[in-house]
Amino acid sequence: xxxxxxxxxxxxxxxxxxxxxxxxxxxxxxxxxxxxxxxxxxxxxxxxxxxxxxxxxxxxxxxxxxxxxxxxxxxxxxxxxxxxxxxxxxxxxxxxxxxxxxxxxxxxxxxxxxxxxxxxxxxxxxxxxxxxxxxxxxxxxxxxxxxxxxxxxxxxxxxxxxxxxxxxxxxxxxxxxxxxxxxxxxxxxxxxxxxxxxxxxxxxxxxx
Amino acid sequence: xxxxxxxxxxxxxxxxxxxxxxxxxxxxxxxxxxxxxxxxxxxxxxxxxxxxxxxxxxxxxxxxxxxxxxxxxxxxxxxxxxxxxxxxxxxxxxxxxxxxxxxxxxxxxxxxxxxxxxxxxxxxxxxxxxxxxxxxxxxxxxxxxxxxxxxxxxxxxxxxxxxxxxxxxxxxxxxxxxxxxxxxxxxxxxxxxxxxxxxxxxxxxxxxxxxxxxxxxxxxxxxxxxxxxxxxxxxxxxxxxxxxxxxxxxxx
Numbered sequence: 001x002x003x004x005x006x007x008x009x010x011x012x013x014x015x016x017x018x019x020x021x022x023x024x025x026x027x028x029x030x031x032x033x034x035x036x037x038x039x040x041x042x043x044x045x046x047x048x049x050x051x052x053x054x055x056x057x058x059x060x061x062x063x064x065x066x067x068x069x070x071x072x073x074x075x076x077x078x079x080x081x082x083x084x085x086x087x088x089x090x091x092x093x094x095x096x097x098x099x100x101x102x103x104x105x106x107x108x109x110x111x112x113x114x115x116x117x118x119x120x121x122x123x124x125x126x127x128x129x130x131x132x133x134x135x136x137x138x139x140x141x142x143x144x145x146x147x148x149x150x151x152x153x154x155x156x157x158x159x160x161x162x163x164x165x166x167x168x169x170x171x172x173x174x175x176x177x178x179x180x181x182x183x184x185x186x187x188x189x190x191x192x193x194x195x196x197x198x199x200x201x202x203x204x205x206x207x208x
Numbered sequence: 209x210x211x212x213x214x215x216x217x218x219x220x221x222x223x224x225x226x227x228x229x230x231x232x233x234x235x236x237x238x239x240x241x242x243x244x245x246x247x248x249x250x251x252x253x254x255x256x257x258x259x260x261x262x263x264x265x266x267x268x269x270x271x272x273x274x275x276x277x278x279x280x281x282x283x284x285x286x287x288x289x290x291x292x293x294x295x296x297x298x299x300x301x302x303x304x305x306x307x308x309x310x311x312x313x314x315x316x317x318x319x320x321x322x323x324x325x326x327x328x329x330x331x332x333x334x335x336x337x338x339x340x341x342x343x344x345x346x347x348x349x350x351x352x353x354x355x356x357x358x359x360x361x362x363x364x365x366x367x368x369x370x371x372x373x374x375x376x377x378x379x380x381x382x383x384x385x386x387x388x389x390x391x392x393x394x395x396x397x398x399x400x401x402x403x404x405x406x407x408x409x410x411x412x413x414x415x416x417x418x419x420x421x422x423x424x425x426x427x428x429x430x431x432x433x434x435x436x437x438x439x440x441x442x443x444x445x446x447x448x449x450x451x452x453x454x455x456x457x458x459x460x
Contacts, residue, residue, distance in 0.1 A: 111394060112336060112337065113337075113391065115336060116336055116337055119336075144295050144296040144297065144362065145295030145296065145332075145334065147362075147363065147366045148333045148334065148335055148366045148369060148370065149334075149335060149336070151366065151367065151370040152335045152370060152373065158216075158219055158220070158223070159215070159216075159219055159363060161215075162215050162356060162359070162360060163359040163360065163362060163363045164356070164359055165358065165359050168296070169296055170296065170297060170358070170359040170362035170363065171359075172359070172363055188377070189374075189377075190377075
């Protein structure tokens with residue numbers, strides 16, 4: 001089961017969201033050494049974590065984080081439009097049917113086979129979410145090493161412009177076309193994993 | 209005359225290629241558009257006896273290929289070894305900063321020069337669970353490269369690799385998965401790392417807190433997963449295909 005959370009919530013509101021921000025800190029700050037803000041020494045949260053973001057999270061019943069992605073609307077500030085517009089030939093795509101995929105994060109505690117399963121479930125859930133909500137395109141900014149993994153998922157993915165060397169890594173903007181055919185493309189690539197998509201967000205009950 | 213570099217055309221060529229011949233011709237064209245002359249792309253497998261499903265597409269001089277295979281260069285290919293150290297593209301001139309080159313490896317780099325491979329750029333490709341691979345572009349000199357050639361080569365090499373995976377998948381009729389690194393249990397993998405560190409079964413047992421016979425069983429299962437390879441070859445193959453990493457075996 002994959003949960004989706006419309007909107008960022010601060011610490012304490014949801015175990016699944018909190019654990020996601022904790023693993024985001026482990027992966028993006030500790031491992032990949034990104035210079036992004038950390039709250040309380042444990043949560044990675046940036047300016048795009050707002051009420052407009054949507055989070056898809058694969059989590060255990062107790063809120064343990066396995067993997068997650070963050071979706072951002074493109075008709076508001078987002079990573080490609082605000083930080084890397086030059087990666088797109090011409091204006092980067094915007095619209096109610098175009099969303100940006102960001103912060104794809106798998107728990108560092110997962111073993112290799114589990115990582116693959118979570119990745120496939122999250123990808124399938126993302127496509128299902130898109131089909132349910134009329135999203136026709138995703139955009140994303142990807143750096144070295146990630147492009148091959150994004151392509152291998154099987155969906156229809158093409159560059160929005162020439163890649164550039166940014167901070168020593170080849171970085172490019174991509175657009176992923178979503179259509180009725182996309183699920184079949186995932187199946188052909190072996191990355192389809194049937195998954196139940198459910199609105200997340202039991203708030204942690206307050207002590208009586 | 210306007211410099212028409214059709215990047216979108218380069219990429220869609222890979223999305224549209226129907227077979228290995230299409231892919232070969234298109235990758236050849238892209239290499240030249242970037243200012244390179246040579247390319248080689250494929251999975252890192254035993255090239256003298258590759259598994260059925262390994263990809264290998266190249267326009268390297270057949271005389272060089274024959275020499276590499278005949279003299280066994282590919283086993284200690286410095287480009288391959290460097291590619292296991294990074295997820296980013298790298299110039300061959302960077303290799304001495306990435307790994308400690310042996311005399312034999314320096315000799316390989318030198319021997320390749322007359323075959324249009326004096327300079328080059330290699331893009332590692334790693335899809336989790338599969339054999340690692342690379343796409344390399346070679347030239348006599350980097351002076352002829354177009355502006356922004358390296359990031360472009362990076363993306364082109366990655367699309368080319370995905371194209372090859374897609375073609376192989378359709379050739380197999382889509383039934384099996386892509387060429388897989390043998391799937392091991394956690395315990396089997398732990399035992400394999402210890403074998404690579406030179407431990408015998410009793411010591412593996414002690415280190416993992418299991419009986420020596422159990423440790424032996426794990427290692428035997430790993431050997432079976434690798435087609436009954438003997439222990440030394442097992443270690444070479446597992447390092448080669450990325451099942452275990454150099455840093456796990458030798459420590460940071």
